[in-house]
Amino acid sequence: MIEKVIVAGFGGQGVMALGKLLAYGGMLDDRQVSWLPSYGPEMRGGTANCDVIVSDTLIGSPVLTDDATAVIVMNLPSMDKFESHLAPNGKLIINKSLIEKKATRDDIEAYYIDANEIAMEIGNAKAANMVMLGAFLELTKIVKPESIIKAFTKVFGEDKAKFIPLNELALQRGAEAVKEQMAVS
Amino acid sequence: MSTIVYKKTKALNDTQFHYCPGCTHGIIHKLIGESLVELGVLGEAIGVASVGCSALCYKYFNCDVQQAAHGRAPAVATGIKRVRPENVVFTLQGDGDLASIGAAEIVHAAHRGEKITTIFVNNAIYGMTGGQMAPTTLIGQKATTAPEGRTEEHSGKPLKIAEMLATIDGAKYVERVSVHNPAAVRKAKKAIKRAFQCQLEGKGFAIVEVLSTCPTNWGMTPVNALGWVESDMIPYYPLGNLRDFEEAK
Amino acid sequence: MAKVLMKGNEAVGAAAIKAGCRYFFGYPITPQNEVPEYMSKELPKVGGVFLQAESEVAAINMVYGAAGAGARVMTSSSSPGISLKQEGISYIAGAELPCVIVNMMRGGPGLGSIQAAQADYFQATRGGGNGDYRHIVYAPASIQETVDIMMEAFDIADIYRIPVMILGDGMIGQMMEAVEFKEYVPRELPEKDWATSGTKEMKSPRVVNSLYLEPELLQEHNVNLEKKHKIIEEKEVRYEATGIEDAEVVCVAYGTTARVAKNAIDDLAKEGIKVGLIRPITLWPFPHEAFDKINPQAKGLLTIEMSMGQMIDDVKIASNGRWPVAFEGKTGGLVPSSVDVVNAVKKMIGGAK
Numbered sequence: 155m156i157e158k159v160i161v162a163g164f165g166g167q168g169v170m171a172l173g174k175l176l177a178y179g180g181m182l183d184d185r186q187v188s189w190l191p192s193y194g195p196e197m198r199g200g201t202a203n204c205d206v207i208v209s210d211t212l213i214g215s216p217v218l219t220d221d222a223t224a225v226i227v228m229n230l231p232s233m234d235k236f237e238s239h240l241a242p243n244g245k246l247i248i249n250k251s252l253i254e255k256k257a258t259r260d261d262i263e264a265y266y267i268d269a270n271e272i273a274m275e276i277g278n279a280k281a282a283n284m285v286m287l288g289a290f291l292e293l294t295k296i297v298k299p300e301s302i303i304k305a306f307t308k309v310f311g312e313d314k315a316k317f318i319p320l321n322e323l324a325l326q327r328g329a330e331a332v333k334e335q336m337a338v339s
Numbered sequence: 340m341s342t343i344v345y346k347k348t349k350a351l352n353d354t355q356f357h358y359c360p361g362c363t364h365g366i367i368h369k370l371i372g373e374s375l376v377e378l379g380v381l382g383e384a385i386g387v388a389s390v391g392c393s394a395l396c397y398k399y400f401n402c403d404v405q406q407a408a409h410g411r412a413p414a415v416a417t418g419i420k421r422v423r424p425e426n427v428v429f430t431l432q433g434d435g436d437l438a439s440i441g442a443a444e445i446v447h448a449a450h451r452g453e454k455i456t457t458i459f460v461n462n463a464i465y466g467m468t469g470g471q472m473a474p475t476t477l478i479g480q481k482a483t484t485a486p487e488g489r490t491e492e493h494s495g496k497p498l499k500i501a502e503m504l505a506t507i508d509g510a511k512y513v514e515r516v517s518v519h520n521p522a523a524v525r526k527a528k529k530a531i532k533r534a535f536q537c538q539l540e541g542k543g544f545a546i547v548e549v550l551s552t553c554p555t556n557w558g559m560t561p562v563n564a565l566g567w568v569e570s571d572m573i574p575y576y577p578l579g580n581l582r583d584f585e586e587a588k
Numbered sequence: 589m590a591k592v593l594m595k596g597n598e599a600v601g602a603a604a605i606k607a608g609c610r611y612f613f614g615y616p617i618t619p620q621n622e623v624p625e626y627m628s629k630e631l632p633k634v635g636g637v638f639l640q641a642e643s644e645v646a647a648i649n650m651v652y653g654a655a656g657a658g659a660r661v662m663t664s665s666s667s668p669g670i671s672l673k674q675e676g677i678s679y680i681a682g683a684e685l686p687c688v689i690v691n692m693m694r695g696g697p698g699l700g701s702i703q704a705a706q707a708d709y710f711q712a713t714r715g716g717g718n719g720d721y722r723h724i725v726y727a728p729a730s731i732q733e734t735v736d737i738m739m740e741a742f743d744i745a746d747i748y749r750i751p752v753m754i755l756g757d758g759m760i761g762q763m764m765e766a767v768e769f770k771e772y773v774p775r776e777l778p779e780k781d782w783a784t785s786g787t788k789e790m791k792s793p794r795v796v797n798s799l800y801l802e803p804e805l806l807q808e809h810n811v812n813l814e815k816k817h818k819i820i821e822e823k824e825v826r827y828e829a830t831g832i833e834d835a836e837v838v839c840v841a842y843g844t845t846a847r848v849a850k851n852a853i854d855d856l857a858k859e860g861i862k863v864g865l866i867r868p869i870t871l872w873p874f875p876h877e878a879f880d881k882i883n884p885q886a887k888g889l890l891t892i893e894m895s896m897g898q899m900i901d902d903v904k905i906a907s908n909g910r911w912p913v914a915f916e917g918k919t920g921g922l923v924p925s926s927v928d929v930v931n932a933v934k935k936m937i938g939g940a941k
Binding site: 381382383384385387388394395397400401402403404405406407408411414415416417418419420421422423426427443444446447450 | 661785
């Protein structure tokens with residue numbers, strides 16, 4: 155089992171955090187993991203992205219070019235840039251709240267999640283990244299949601315434990331949102 | 340029965356100095372050595388030799404010494420002092436080393452208030468390499484790289500290191516002295532000792548700029564060189580204390 | 589100890605502290621800033637000292653002073669900063685002081701870029717400083733390996749009284765992977781009876797020095813250094829070699845590019861093409877011995893680097909004319925993909941099977 159994921163959006167959308175939670179959760183599930191950020195001037199306010207690999211076997215290159223099994227895009231520039239990085243039959247998970255466009259490739263699976271709306275419904279717009287992660291986990295089953303929650307305080311610190319219930323809910327709602335589409339497709 | 344009225348300091352060994360006849364560098368060695376002994380810290384002293392005529396000073400001191408790259412003695416001394424705050428760490432640097440290539444290192448050692456003592460030998464020329472112009476070379480003074488004499492238009496005015504470092508808060512003791520006559524030597528000794536005292540009391544960075552002769556590269560007899568310190572150097576590089584740690588609040 | 593997910597740069601700092609490093613002198617430069625940042629936070633907690641120097645030049649000379657005073661000390665930087673440290677590295681090698689230097693390489697020459705590269709191979713293995721000197725160069729390919737090597741590096745430096753360089757690339761510094769910190773077990777180490785600590789007026793003065801004005805003495809010093817280098821070449825070579833005895837092509841790569849090569853080798857295996865890998869873990873000493881185990885009938889060696897081709901010189905020396913040596917690489921912050929490597933291998937064996 156291996157998932158090679160690109161997570162992309164603009165600074166402040168919790169893209170790096172999503173990737174770290176996924177990697178940390180994967181590690182807690184005894185899988186091999188790597189998390190590689192884009193770094194540089196674009197870190198400050200521009201687009202942000204990271205490559206995450208979760209695998210049962212040793213990870214080769216941590217860099218994803220055109221072999222991603224999944225791409226999670228939080229905004230339109232990210233979708234324009236990274237849709238092409240998906241391997242055939244890869245999963246493109248699109249934040250429908252901010253991206254009106256449809257997937258342009260027909261050799262991939264596309265899922266549309268109202269991440270921002272769902273996050274607002276449950277009380278915090280900042281949880282949109284967790285909604286997207288919930289959808290990804292439901293699709294791939296690569297990491298248990300419980301492990302993501304266990305990783306939460308490891309990544310953000312113990313003082314953020316109070317946000318766990320909100321984030322648990324966000325994961326669930328993301329999973330539910332993608333289930334509806336899986337049933338349709 | 341005869342009484343001993345003068346004895347070479349135990350801080351110096353019996354190796355013969357390589358310094359040229361008439362060079363006052365040897366006097367400066369003696370003053371450093373006597374200060375360490377009188378303060379009772381010779382056994383704690385770690386010197387840092389620089390590049391230039393002072394490079395070989397490790398051959399003469401009866402204390403541990405590290406030899407540093409050109410200009411980097413204050414950085415090396417910083418490394419030593421941070422590891423061994425209980426030791427007494429000093430640098431011996433010339434004007435090419437300290438005022439030119441090592442300007443950044445000396446400024447930042449002072450700026451950090453590094454608890455080290457710097458003895459800065461200013462003879463207004465590069466001695467070891469053979470008489471090239473230094474930042475401290477006087478206007479009109481000839482050097483092998485200023486054959487017609489230094490001009491302000493081409494090379495700027497000589498750099499006044501003591502005055503410059505006295506503007507930095509971390510420098511707690513700054514004084515300029517000379518060793519061109521016995522009275523001056525006595526004052527120089529007092530200043531060097533006080534610069535070590537500054538370190539011992541944990542006040543901060545201390546530097547003594549010592550005007551020194553270079554008869555060989557100045558093209559003068561030793562006596563004339565001593566006279567030139569008084570007639571030409573001191574008017575441009577006035578002697579005196581610029582910062583004393585008891586005055587600092 | 590349980591595994592933790594850690595960024596390479598922070599793992600470097602954590603491993604160093606575990607190995608007893610208590611002094612760090614550095615200067616900010618991307619992409620290694622998390623090393624000094626981590627040290628500034630963690631060293632004071634264990635009674636150590638972190639100091640941000642005024643420049644890389646000053647930082648390496650502070651390392652010289654601290655090492656000469658007997659401390660376990662390190663610095664870290666990235667390519668242009670390492671260029672500035674070369675003077676100090678030469679002096680440290682000349683004065684035979686132990687220290688650890690981390691280089692998280694970025695693109696060059698000049699200011700280059702801040703993205704990962706492997707373009708400092710020449711500088712690291714040939715010495716960017718003056719004189720006949722060598723220093724050990726480790727090139728880890730994962731965060732776990734970085735941590736394991738860091739913890740040994742200080743001992744190796746002490747044993748041989750030599751600077752040890754950890755040559756990562758921006759990727760190794762920035763990447764997060766799961767890592768387990770093993771307990772640090774120091775080797776039997778020689779006493780630092782050369783360190784300046786003050787004579788207490790009891791012992792004879794110690795001098796830390798690289799100056800030998802008499803030619804005969806300097807030659808003798810160099811001969812002694814070379815003897816030490818030979819021992820290191822005999823005892824400290826490290827590499828990983830897989831499937832080279834019956835390979836059609838052998839890839840040679842270190843650090844991040846070795847991981848890319850592994851992906852390509854797996855893909856080629858699926859097509860029935862046998863490709864081996866030599867991954868030097870020490871770049872100096874270079875693992876020449878590994879090449880003697882390569883299938884004599886192999887069609888060639890493929891060097892893969894994030895540079896225009898630097899290690900390829902050592903690969904040619906190691907090959908010694910036995911196999912043709914080809915190059916595949918990208919530079920400037922770009923990383924060769926496994927597809928690039930697959931295609932390069934196929935080109936060497938004359939198209940796909």
